[in-house]
Amino acid sequence: MSAPIPIAAPVSWHAALWADLTDLAGSDARLLAFAKRAAWVLVPLTLAIVAVVFGTGPEPRRNWYGDMLGNDFSQIWVAGRSALEGRGGEPYDLPVHLENLKAAFGPECRFAWHYPPVFLIPAAAFATVEPLPAFWLWTALSLTTFALTMRFAAGRRDAAWIALAHPLVFCNLTYGQNGLFTAALLTLGVLLVDRRPWLAGLCFGLLAYKPHFAALAPLLLLITGRKTCLASCLATVLALCIASLALFGTAPWLGFFGTLGETNRIILQKAAAGLELNASAFGAVRLLGGPIAVAWALQALVAALALAVAIRAWTLPAAPDLRAAALLAAAPLLSPYLPVYDLVPLVPATLLLVLEAHRTGGLHRHERALLLATPLFALLREGAGLTGFPLGLMLGLATLACIAARVRPLGFPSGRRPAPV
Numbered sequence: 129m130s131a132p133i134p135i136a137a138p139v140s141w142h143a144a145l146w147a148d149l150t151d152l153a154g155s156d157a158r159l160l161a162f163a164k165r166a167a168w169v170l171v172p173l174t175l176a177i178v179a180v181v182f183g184t185g186p187e188p189r190r191n192w193y194g195d196m197l198g199n200d201f202s203q204i205w206v207a208g209r210s211a212l213e214g215r216g217g218e219p220y221d222l223p224v225h226l227e228n229l230k231a232a233f234g235p236e237c238r239f240a241w242h243y244p245p246v247f248l249i250p251a252a253a254f255a256t257v258e259p260l261p262a263f264w265l266w267t268a269l270s271l272t273t274f275a276l277t278m279r280f281a282a283g284r285r286d287a288a289w290i291a292l293a294h295p296l297v298f299c300n301l302t303y304g305q306n307g308l309f310t311a312a313l314l315t316l317g318v319l320l321v322d323r324r325p326w327l328a329g330l331c332f333g334l335l336a337y338k339p340h341f342a343a344l345a346p347l348l349l350l351i352t353g354r355k356t357c358l359a360s361c362l363a364t365v366l367a368l369c370i371a372s373l374a375l376f377g378t379a380p381w382l383g384f385f386g387t388l389g390e391t392n393r394i395i396l397q398k399a400a401a402g403l404e405l406n407a408s409a410f411g412a413v414r415l416l417g418g419p420i421a422v423a424w425a426l427q428a429l430v431a432a433l434a435l436a437v438a439i440r441a442w443t444l445p446a447a448p449d450l451r452a453a454a455l456l457a458a459a460p461l462l463s464p465y466l467p468v469y470d471l472v473p474l475v476p477a478t479l480l481l482v483l484e485a486h487r488t489g490g491l492h493r494h495e496r497a498l499l500l501a502t503p504l505f506a507l508l509r510e511g512a513g514l515t516g517f518p519l520g521l522m523l524g525l526a527t528l529a530c531i532a533a534r535v536r537p538l539g540f541p542s543g544r545r546p547a548p549v
Contacts, residue, residue, distance in 0.1 A: 156490050159499060164286055167293040174293070178267065178301045189233050189259050196233040198263035201304030203239040204247075205262055206232050208255030211248040216376030219248070220383025222390070232259070242391045245380035246368040247337035252375070267301060274308040277315050281452075281476055282483060291479050294502065296472040307472040310341055314459060315476040317345060318452035325357035332357070333364020340463040341470075344435075344455060348442045395465045396420075407471055407520025410464035415518055427464045430525070434458035437532045446535050447488075453480040454535060457528040468520045474527050478502075481531055495530050 182198070185191040189202075196202035206228050207219040218224045219241035229237040254262045274297070278288035291297075300307040317331035332349075335342035342365075349358040372380065396410065403415045409430035413423035434457070440446075441454035456477035460466050478499070485491045491499075504519075 156486070156496070159491075159496055160286075163290045163293075163499075167290045170293040171289065174298045174301065175271075178298075182302050182304075183260075183264060183267065196237045197259055198266070198304035199302070200239065201263050201266055202233050202237055202259070203229060203241060204251045204266075204304075204306075205255050205259050207241050207243075207248060208251030208253070211376050211380070212252045212255050216245070216248055217379030217383045220380060220387050222387075240391070240394050242387075242395065243337055244339065244384055245372040245376060246365075248376055248380060249368070249372060250337075263304060266304065270306070270308040271297075271301065273312045277312040278476060278479060281315055281319060282479055287479060287483070291475050294472075294475045294478075296469070296475055300469045300472055303469050305467075305469040306337070307469045310335065310338055310470070311456070311473045311476055314341065314345070314456055314473050315452070318455050319448075321349075321354060321357055322448070325354060326360045329357040329360020329362075330364050332361040333368070336365045336368050338470075340465070341459050341473075344438060344459045344462060348438060348455065351439060352442050405467050406465060407468050407518065407524065408461070408464050408466035409521060411466065412518035412521045424464070430521075431462045434461040434528060437528055437535065441531070441535045444535065447484055449480040449484040450531060450535050453477040453484070453531045454528075456480070457524070457531050461524050461528065466520070466524075471520055471524060474524060477527055477531065481527075481534070484534065492530075492533075494533075498526050498530055501526075 181193065182191045185194075185197060189197045191197055191199075198205070203219075203225075207225070209232070210216065210218040210225075210228060218228060222240055225241055226238055229239065254266055257265070271292075275288060275292055278291040279285060282288045282291070297308065299305075313331045313335050317328045317335075320328035320331070329349075332342065332345040335345075346358055346361055349355075349361065403411060405411075406414070408427060410423040410427040413426050414420070438454045438458040441451045446454075453476075456473040460471055460473055463470075481495065482491065482499070485495060
């Protein structure tokens with residue numbers, strides 16, 4: 129009589145999932161293969177959702193959620209139309225701006241305009257066409273610019289394709305925000321800073337529409353003595369300011385400076401956009417119910433740490449990709465107002481970190497853990513709102529920590545210089 133065939137005990141789904149995650153966490157090759165397969169699903173799905181759900185709708189100028197077409201892009205179009213029609217100061221007059229938004233998109237469209245007048249230049253350009261084609265053009269240009277920049281940064285198509293699958297890319301496209309342009313300009317600037325300093329300075333200068341993102345690069349250029357790039361950056365900012373004055377007059381600038389105090393009240397004190405939206409250290413304390421004084425204290429600490437990492441990466445003879453990644457990861461953390469969609473420079477920062485790891489022996493376990501945790505940040509705002517936990521800040525700090533751990537002088541893997549003889 130033959131012996132009975134042993135039957136393997138069933139494996140629970142969570143045990144199987146844990147085994148798969150452990151397997152991915154232990155191998156760069158398996159993690160890369162998994163990321164490629166996931167990207168081939170996520171990127172087309174992202175584009176389809178943005179195109180169908182957010183780019184069309186049952187009513188004119190409304191998407192299928194019933195929100196304004198393009199969400200945040202709606203006020204870019206309205207502000208641009210005001211500037212185009214010779215009323216460039218109106219976006220800075222909140223009651224008038226709200227009436228303009230209401231007339232264009234309905235009473236639910238209530239955004240305050242906080243951008244400096246240089247941003248009226250591209251806003252007016254998009255406002256030359258109707259909102260629907262303007263939104264499609266905005267989406268196509270931002271996505272294409274970001275994709276080409278990631279391709280340039282990575283030097284390989286598969287890595288750039290994986291970058292497009294990042295949840296923060298989807299977040300920007302659904303909001304109709306400018307974060308992809310911001311990340312692309314920052315990335316091009318840091319990658320070209322030594323090869324094409326004039327072009328790098330131009331990229332940094334074009335970030336004048338977001339001063340809190342634009343401030344770090346000139347400081348690092350000044351500290352490291354990159355005078356050509358710094359001159360190009362400052363000349364670009366000056367040219368943009370002069371162009372906005374010539375095109376729209378002094379009213380936008382007077383309105384902008386006159387509303388800075390109100391901007392601080394609306395964004396930080398009142399948190400009109402929602403506490404769950406702000407991914408900064410300041411926003412984390414406020415989300416957890418802490419007082420404003422504590423929020424400012426933690427913000428100052430996090431900003432100082434981010435600045436220290438960036439300065440160390442730029443003053444040491446560190447690897448160029450790590451130097452670039454340090455700026456990209458540090459820049460968002462300096463601001464007390466950091467909407468989740470403005471975390472998108474973390475995408476090229478992570479890409480450059482992975483490329484540097486690939487060149488120097490592979491990813492560390494904590495770096496693989498960061499990559500595996502990325503899908504958990506797909507709903508940053510919703511997750512923070514439901515749990516009261518500042519997920520966006522955690523992602524920013526984790527990315528910066530991984531970069532900081534690798535920043536060391538070239539030629540000394542341990543981070544120590546040889547002892548003097």
